[in-house]
Amino acid sequence: MHAGNPAAPDRSAGGQSEEDTIRPDGKIDFGDIPELTDEQSKNAERGRFDRPIKRQITARADADVLEWLKSHGKRLQSGINAIWRREMLASYRADK
Numbered sequence: 001m002h003a004g005n006p007a008a009p010d011r012s013a014g015g016q017s018e019e020d021t022i023r024p025d026g027k028i029d030f031g032d033i034p035e036l037t038d039e040q041s042k043n044a045e046r047g048r049f050d051r052p053i054k055r056q057i058t059a060r061a062d063a064d065v066l067e068w069l070k071s072h073g074k075r076l077q078s079g080i081n082a083i084w085r086r087e088m089l090a091s092y093r094a095d096k
Contacts, residue, residue: 046089 036044059080061069069079 046092047085 066076069076072079
């Protein structure tokens with residue numbers, strides 16, 4: 001139990017209770033969880049509900065590419081990241 005709230009499980013071990021950390025994956029009962037359909041798997045989005053850790057980098061870009069990105073709005077860094085993420089996800093799909 002968590003010290004601050006006696007009714008809450010202790011999640012100090014990577015977000016899992018102690019009971020969960022000692023149970024092997026093969027012993028977990030997934031029987032009450034429906035399997036994803038092919039359609040659901042196809043439409044799944046990586047990172048939709050989390051906020052990935054951001055890292056600061058320095059990058060150089062061609063002037064015309066930079067002007068094109070700037071012409072699509074004020075959020076230059078977000079635009080670059082969106083393009084990189086789209087390419088990353090396309091690569092994951094192509095690898096499957």
